[in-house]
Amino acid sequence: MKKEKNKLRSHCPVNFGLEAFGDRWALLILRDIIFRGKRTYGEFLKSEEGFATNILASRLDHLIKVGILKREGHETDGRKDIFSITEKGLDLIPLIFEIVLWSAKYDTDSEAKRIVRLVELIRDDNRKISRKVIEQVRRGEAIVAEYL
Amino acid sequence: MKKEKNKLRSHCPVNFGLEAFGDRWALLILRDIIFRGKRTYGEFLKSEEGFATNILASRLDHLIKVGILKREGHETDGRKDIFSITEKGLDLIPLIFEIVLWSAKYDTDSEAKRIVRLVELIRDDNRKISRKVIEQVRRGEAIVAEYL
DNA sequence: GAATTCACTTGCAATTTGCAAGTAATAATA
DNA sequence: TATTATTACTTGCAAATTGCAAGTGAATTC
Numbered sequence: 001m002k003k004e005k006n007k008l009r010s011h012c013p014v015n016f017g018l019e020a021f022g023d024r025w026a027l028l029i030l031r032d033i034i035f036r037g038k039r040t041y042g043e044f045l046k047s048e049e050g051f052a053t054n055i056l057a058s059r060l061d062h063l064i065k066v067g068i069l070k071r072e073g074h075e076t077d078g079r080k081d082i083f084s085i086t087e088k089g090l091d092l093i094p095l096i097f098e099i100v101l102w103s104a105k106y107d108t109d110s111e112a113k114r115i116v117r118l119v120e121l122i123r124d125d126n127r128k129i130s131r132k133v134i135e136q137v138r139r140g141e142a143i144v145a146e147y148l
Numbered sequence: 149m150k151k152e153k154n155k156l157r158s159h160c161p162v163n164f165g166l167e168a169f170g171d172r173w174a175l176l177i178l179r180d181i182i183f184r185g186k187r188t189y190g191e192f193l194k195s196e197e198g199f200a201t202n203i204l205a206s207r208l209d210h211l212i213k214v215g216i217l218k219r220e221g222h223e224t225d226g227r228k229d230i231f232s233i234t235e236k237g238l239d240l241i242p243l244i245f246e247i248v249l250w251s252a253k254y255d256t257d258s259e260a261k262r263i264v265r266l267v268e269l270i271r272d273d274n275r276k277i278s279r280k281v282i283e284q285v286r287r288g289e290a291i292v293a294e295y296l
Numbered sequence: 297g298a299a300t301t302c303a304c305t306t307g308c309a310a311t312t313t314g315c316a317a318g319t320a321a322t323a324a325t326a
Numbered sequence: 327t328a329t330t331a332t333t334a335c336t337t338g339c340a341a342a343t344t345g346c347a348a349g350t351g352a353a354t355t356c
Contacts (some may be wrong), residue, residue, distance in 0.1 A: 009197040013251035013260040014179040031162040049157040079333040097245035103161035112161040200345045227302045
């Protein structure tokens with residue numbers, strides 16, 4: 001039984017974004033894909049923040065519904081689904097990078113300290129580094145070692 | 149009775165941001181301050197998306213707790229509280245602008261169409277326009293007509 | 297001094313979350 | 327080939343959160 005509540009509360013651009021991806025879990029899924037190269041339900045489930053199984057399933061469905069992710073069967077293992085990011089999802093990378101930048105500044109214990117180089121690049125020119133990372137993630141590479 | 153669940157699920161910079169401001173309502177409050185110049189509980193309540201009174205109160209408390217907003221008494225009207233944005237909150241403007249940019253691109257009915265000029269400026273150089281807007285909002289001005 | 301405004305709080309039903317425990321399909325192993 | 331594992335979920339249920347509606351108390355206006 002699917003929930004079909006398609007009505008947006010408003011078309012304010014801030015609200016539109018929030019209704020699409022502005023959920024605790026949704027952006028963590030994207031993080032897992034972009035930074036950690038995860039692609040399957042089981043991989044997402046292992047994230048340190050601890051998804052509940054039903055929540056993970058519902059958020060994956062939602063992200064697919066709004067066109068940020070797509071689901072495909074695994075080429076050789078019929079049990080697995082591959083969740084990959086669409087162009088619409090890739091366009092969220094600059095925004096995710098802004099979150100990283102803000103947190104790097106204000107969280108004294110931030111693990112952003114482990115990606116100092118990337119944080120610098122974002123601060124210096126988010127658009128530019130985003131373009132590079134988008135290309136990488138599009139190829140299925142996740143963020144590569146040169147930034148870590 | 150206050151909720152005191154201070155423990156972060158992780159210090160991943162994406163997660164840190166989400167736990168600070170990654171709530172449907174939290175960013176709408178910031179939007180109201182930045183774009184609409186709102187400052188009081190009653191003004192926030194009037195927002196088109198419809199805050200529940202208790203949710204609004206709890207989100208304001210939360211944003212104050214994490215240092216994004218501060219609360220001050222109204223100068224002349226003792227009933228009112230003025231909620232204003234801190235420097236930490238102002239630093240979220242580039243991120244909010246990225247949300248606007250993404251929504252402007254993907255929501256065909258976006259009200260971003262009413263702020264085409266601002267969207268262009270963000271696309272062209274988010275950091276630069278953010279700096280200008282931060283100064284304005286810091287002075288209590290909200291986003292001024294020249295961008296609308 | 298009575299009525300209104302303002303910023304909340306409270307009560308409560310409905311929804312959502314978070315576990316734990318399935319389940320059905322496919323794959324790997326004996 | 328039969329059994330055991332994996333994988334991606336679903337289901338059930340208690341607990342937490344949300345969303346109304348209806349207060350409450352202090353300050354302000356009339």
